[in-house]
Amino acid sequence: MPPDTPPPNRAGLELRNVSKFFGDLAALAGANLCVRPGDAILLYGPNGAGKTTLLRLLATLARPSEGEVLFDGKDLHRQPAAAKSAIGFVSHATFLYGDLTVRENLKFFGTLFALPRLDARISSSLDRFGLRERADTPVRKLSRGLQQRVSLARALLHEPRFLLLDEPFTGLDAASVDTLAGLIREIPARGKAVVFSTHDFERGAALAGRLVALEAGRIVYDGAVEGRIRKSGVRSQ
C-alpha cells in the first residue's frame, strides 16, 4: 500500500461532533457523520434543517464552530489541498462565469486543479454530459438544466473521490434529471462516494443506499433507506 494511502477504516470524510453557529443560530449541532468510499447518502430534511451547512462543511467552504471535519483521518483544514483534490461540490450556485463559454469555464477550473491532459479531459466531459454542441456557448445563454450539467462537468473534471450535491434536481428538465440520476447510481459502483440532498424523498430514496435525516440542525436518523421512513418527524413527501 503506498505510504500516503490511509488505512481502509480511516479513508473518507467525517464530521466529528461538529456544530456550526451563525450568531446565535445553530445551523448544525453535534453532527457525527462518516462518508466512506462506495456510499450513496441521501441527506433529507425540511428547509433550514442544516443540509446545506453540512455539505458546505464537508466541501471545505466553511469551518466548524465546534468539532472536527476529517479527511482520511486527519483534520481537513490542515490539509486543504489534498481534501479539495478529492472533493467535488455542486450547489445552488453553479460556480460558473456566465460570460465565459462552457469550454472556457472547464479550462479555467481544470487549470486551478492543475489537471494533466486537460484538453482531453474537457473533450471527454463534453461528450459525457452532452455538451459538445454547446461547448462554445456562453454559460449565461444556457438553460438551467444545461448549466447544471456544466456544473456537474466542472465538479467531476478532477475525478473526485467524494461528490457532494446540494439539491441537484431543482429546476431540471426530465432529460437532465435522468442524466443526474444515472450519475448518482454510477458513482458508488466505482468505489467513490456521493452525498446529495433533495426535497424529493421518493426520488432520493430510489438512488441512495443510506439515509441521513436532519431536523433543526441535528441528525435524527442515519441508516439504511428502507421504503418510507417515519421517525422523529421525518416524513416522505
Place this chain on the structure above:
Amino acid sequence: MQSLKIITAIFVKDLRLEWRNRVTLASVCVFGILVVFLFNFAFEPGQEESLRLLPGLLWISFAFAGVLCFNRSFALERENAGLEGMALAPVDPGLIYLGKLLANLLFLSIAECVIVFAVSLWYNFSFIPSLRWFAPVTFLGTLGYVAVGTTFGAIAANIHMREVMLPVLQFPVAVPVFIAGIEATTGALKGDPPSTYVSWTKLAASFAVIFIVLSYLLFEYVLEE
C-alpha cells in the same frame, strides 16, 4: 511555476470577462471623468492654483473610481459564487488574491490614464514634463490602494449593503496611501527634486508591500464562511 499559471489564469479570466461585457472599465472611466468635470466647474483654477489642487483632485478621482472598480470586480464573482468556486480548488487562497489584484490594478490604471487625460484637457495642464516621476509615484500609490481595495472588495462581496460598506471599510485603511500619493504627486508635478518627496514614495511602496503580504497570508479567511 504552477503558482504563476494559477495567477495568470485568474488574471486572464478577469480580462476575458471584462472584454465580453465591458462594464467595469466603461463605468470607472466615466465616473472618474465626471468627478474631474464637476471639479472644473467648482474651482476653475489658474495655472498656479492647478499645481496646488490637481494632486488632490486626481487622488479623489482615483479613490472613487477605485471603489467602482472593486465593487464591479467582485460583483462578477458574486453572480454565481465565483470566489467559492475558486476556493473549492486546491490552490493557495493567496494566489486567488494576487490574480484579482493584478486584474484590478490593470483596470484602475487604465481608468487613471483616462482621468489624467481628461484633467490635462479641462485644466489645460501638461503632465508630460513631470511624467518621469509622476508615473512611478502614481503607480506605487495605485498599487497600495488596489492591494487594500481587492481585500476589502472580497470581504464586502458577501455582506449586506456592500456598495456602501466597501468605501466605509477601505477608505480609513487606505488613508496613508492617499496622503503619500497626494504629497508625492504634488512634488512630482511641481518638478521638485525627487529627494524632497522620496519619503512619501517610500511610504506608498512600503504600504503596498505590507498590505499585499498580509492579504496574501490572510486571504483564506476572507474566502471561508
